[in-house]
Amino acid sequence: MLAASSRRSMLLAKQLTTKSMAGRGLQQRTFFGLDMLKSFLRGDKDKKLKVEEIKQNIIVEPTKIEPESVPEVYVPREQTPVSYSIGKYARLADGSVMAQWGNSMLLTTVVSEEKSGEKQDFLPLMVDYREKYYATGTIPGSVKRREMAGTDAEILKSRIVDRIVRPLFPKGYCNDTQIIATVQSYDIDHDPVVLAVNSTSATLMTSNIPWNGPIGCVRVCAVDGRLVCNPTFKEKQRATLDILYAATANRTVMIEAEGHEISESDMEKALRFAHEHIQPIIAEQEALPRKEKRSFVPMKVPEDLAAAAKGLIPELQTRLSSLRKPTTKPQRQALENDCYYFVKQQLFKTHADLLLANKPLLDSVSHDIVQEALRANLLAGIRVDGRSTEELRELNMETSLLPIVHGSAVFTRGDTQALCTVTLGHVDQGLKVRSAINDNDDYELKNAMLHYEFPPYCVNETGRLGGVNRRMLGHGALAEKAVVPLLPPVTDFPFTIRMTSETMGSDGSSSMASVCGVSMALLDAGVPLKTPVAGISVGLVTGGDIYDGQAPITDYKLLTDILGSEDHYGDMDFKIAGSKDGITAIQLDVKLPGVPLDILCEGIERSKATRLEILSQMNNVLPEARPINSTKVSSSTIVQIDPSMRGALIGTGGSNIREIEAASNCTVSCKEDGVVEIFGKGGENIALAKELIAEATFMYRRGQRVDVVVQQIMDFGCVVVPKFAFGKDSAMDKSKQAFIHISEMSHTPIKKVSDMLYTGQTLEAWCIFSEKDSAKLSIKALHHPVTGAPLSDTEALQLVREREEERRKLRSASGLSNDSSPRTHRNPSRRPRHSNHSPHNSS
Template sequence: MFDITRKTIEWGGRTLSLESGRVARQADGAVLARYGDTVVLATAVGARKPKEGIDFFPLTVNYQEKYSAAGRIPGGFFKREGRPTEKETLVSRLIDRPIRPLFVDGYKNETQVILTLLSHDLENDGDVLALVAASAALTISGLPFLGPIGAAKVGYKDGEYILNPTISEIKETGLELVVAGTAEGVMMVESEAQELSEEVMLGAVKFGHESFQPVIDMIIDFAEDCAKDPIDLPEPAPELADCAAAVKAQAEAALTEAYKHTVKQDRVEAIGAAKTAAKEALAEQFDEGMIGGALKELEKDIVRGGILDTGMRIDGRDTKTVRPIVSETTVLPRTHGSSIFTRGETQALVTTTLGTAQDEQIIDSIEGEYRSHFMLHYNFPPYSVGETGRMGGAGRREIGHGKLAWRALRPLLPTKDDFPYTIRVLSEVTESNGSSSMATVCGSSLSMMDAGVPLRRACAGIAMGLIKEGERFAVLSDILGDEDHLGDMDFKVAGTSEGITSLQMDIKITSITPEIMEIALEQAKGGRMHILGEMAKALDTAREELSPHAPQMETIKINKDKIREV
């Protein structure tokens, strides 16, 4: 009844196994992955027809943890899993980011990848295993996925890198870094670090990339035994080339002029007018989605070509210059701490609120219930980009950006013995033209110091970009929204004057080389030091006294011999 394929390797001191053919056989690809006693089921399913009228790839990735995996019953009245937790959302994004660029260009069939944590040994977390399982499921599915990819978690202790540290080991290391990529290069990095140098961080990425090569070989071997035939893809529409030529003739001059506007709102209006004119002129000849795709490619050619040919960007900067910065603190009268951090056309209004132990966040996870005394929440209202839109709970992007800033600042917090307050930081992005998460890092650092939180050092963040065509490339400091949208990389680096505390990298091409990463890290360091200098003009250390509106605490230590008298 079952045609089971199973492969195993020894990896990082534990056994990694992949199995297919026994569970979820109606999915295009289904893999049961096990590492230690942690088990994840990965499934991949793609629609057989493309979604009409869209110019993007409709991929959905969902990671879910079942409480039964750790022998627990969910809390709450209903006693069942509900909406995605913060961790599930973050792991879903972690998996989405490296697999999305590897689907063939032009593939617009709705595709869903679901990862389910079925067993958890409370030592080997499910995030990296789920990424490996997703890669294997897609590789055998027959969907047009240009993988496989591998992934690994890297720790760092006593000058040595650790492959796939356990949950207990991570608490004792100065680094938690997840890296994913192909055999040729790196595609995604996510990390939290204790002020480590650029050399150590780059070494960790290289170590992780080398360490997951056996996993890629294993998936290839696995797929040779059980992969399905590739699905039939429609031939590219014969009029695609004609549409691209017509769009270029119609819109190239107008778009080139539009991208000369250095002010975002003026540029957006001019680009919108040029696109609308092209769509109206060509509406009777070509499909709207086809015109939209051709316009996007034309925009990429104009912006990317201009940067590579001239070294100048659409707002007039060279590749290394950071936009003008204004830092302000104590901007609100009744908050415990506040700041406004403005970098060009990106701005974050950040507040810090201090509370007691009763205000700690209680988190119910499959590992058990625990409390968190530091929270950082990021909001991105539609007015920040001059648009109208939905208002409601935090979306995946807001949760991810908030967590990135949280990771950047957490290593710098004082101990609870030294500062027994619960801390909530709230970042409202009031303007955005790229790098709002890094503006949140800068604004949060200022806001917490304004509230009297004795951070070890001030923290700043910068987003780096990449334009790469063949052998030519340019690394961009402090990228704009258009450069993020039309470029090849979003590389966020946050840290202090002493080292990196958080790093996140995503790319839209198949991989990047260590050389490019090294250049980006060094360029980011220069930008970070400049930003820290600008921030110091407003506030360079924590205020000695708390706000009069903050709760007041006094710690009294009692001699053990006197406890019975109290």
């Protein structure tokens, strides 16, 4: 009976749950009388519930929604017009904008729960950027012909939008929020990422969600020595510097940059150029119509509790500065835990009842007060590990750690440690990057890639292995941008290069440790880098209200080589990588609503000295690239064949080339222009492959010395084949057979061919005629006509030319035209053979 009642209760709850309609505006609530509910749970057959009775007892309480205007706004931009259609599409979302720039169109929507779920002190923001295949008029190549999970490129672009908009949400706003940016139409000359950022800002500005925008975004490239804002696709391909820049009217929020060793001064000029060009975008968004922002209730801290917590700051400052370098991360973590315990212990003495009933409040207050104490120390120039604000942690480097791996290195900076490896492969093993906006079968392979891993043990935690999260993709992409500009081109170094970085310990800026470690692993593998590359992270701590994005920042400290705790409690993580000659990659992440550009330029200058110091120590360990170890690394060799012999090399269905690969243990690829690439380990294997390729593509060439073997003796000459083909099936191939006439065997007359040659005899001959499947050789052309002494190739060629000149003169003397072919010329003095007037038939 109890089980039946439970099942009925579940059924009732499932079928009659209150439904939310019209975006939470219209709600339908259903109630039942007590007697009817009891009858249903008992299963009383005499008092069955009827549908009509249920309907009569339904009470519907609709909530009226005042219709909001749905304006469509067209906003012109300086160069190319951009239109924002606000609220016209996806009307049920809290905010929606269809933005168009050129022929690129992107729909951005934002939805935020009106109330946060569990009590929390962070913003659960999810940003998804998606590219639809129909945006380019193509059908997906997947099995089901539909878009699948987000690609790596889409995830990286989602991270860009997330990092830009997240710092501008107000403090204490912790409601679940989701932003979806979908590329609906793609124009190759109008960057959808720039459009996604600007349309997301416009969507948040025109929605009722609290947000302290607007933000403007541009892409700036250095093309042919000049700065170009929002370049075309072709201009971007020629660029030596590519910056994606986002900012408010007076503060920078995000930077993504990659370049070919750009000087610090040129980088600063490009950033200021970008900041100038976002001002019209921000002005356009300021003019957009807006909804009234919804109110929210942040986690409130009672005034007496806040005062009690602030009174603990001096003691916390003393405790946090008690360690002296060198320190380890476990020591600092233990110190921070002691500080948290101290705060909670002191607050419990006066506010036990409040804090026992509200654990999130206790955790939030403890975190904030420890953060405030640590930041106060940093502003005073006191770091938790005892270093100065410009001091680098101790470095340690190892190379050739793994004996079988092509190249390996371990880079250690403090407690941050990265194991980096390099594997060299065939150029055809490159990665073919495809996406909805780039699904061309002729797309160039990506022959250099860097994969970053962050296993749980690197922070002394347990967790699930497998898969790649957004953070790993982002860190790997940044390190890849830093290293790739210094790699040799594929034409000079025909390998696919896979670089990996496995974080073995994380205590701040593991991505920059990856840059340093991968650079050394590349040199260890024998990759001729233009110059080594290193990276460093610069942090920032500011005084005053960090959530005030308008007040000028006057009290601040830049921190070189930040720790994990300085990253967590600080305001900025400014990663800068480059060589001794300039910057190759930059990434800026901020926690406060932007950083003034002047402070960032100061950070760029600060990073240069530290980068050069790291490069100096790297150079002491491994000053240049090692020679490639042929026993570990497969090498590549190029062989040129006659394009007409490509079919002979490949064979029917690829049979010939597979036999060559199996015999030589090499990979062989042949292009249409006759360029054959051999890729394999060991010089012997490559030499064997070259020999087999030469045999498969052998053809007689006029004016060439060849080693042949007599295959068949005839009365008027002999048939010969190349030495490698004698006794094999290929000896029956017409293209391998050649003929030596008896008159070409010796300068002195011979009666029988068998008097001079025998079957199986090896000899040298000179090719005097060659056409498809037909060749004539000469033995006497390689011997002096008087002395019989052997001739060199040059002498033999001269002798053949003299003989041809004598024949030309004889033809001229007999009335033959020099321009006529002896095969087609007919002597007009001779009559046809079938004529009755033939001299042999005359009486």
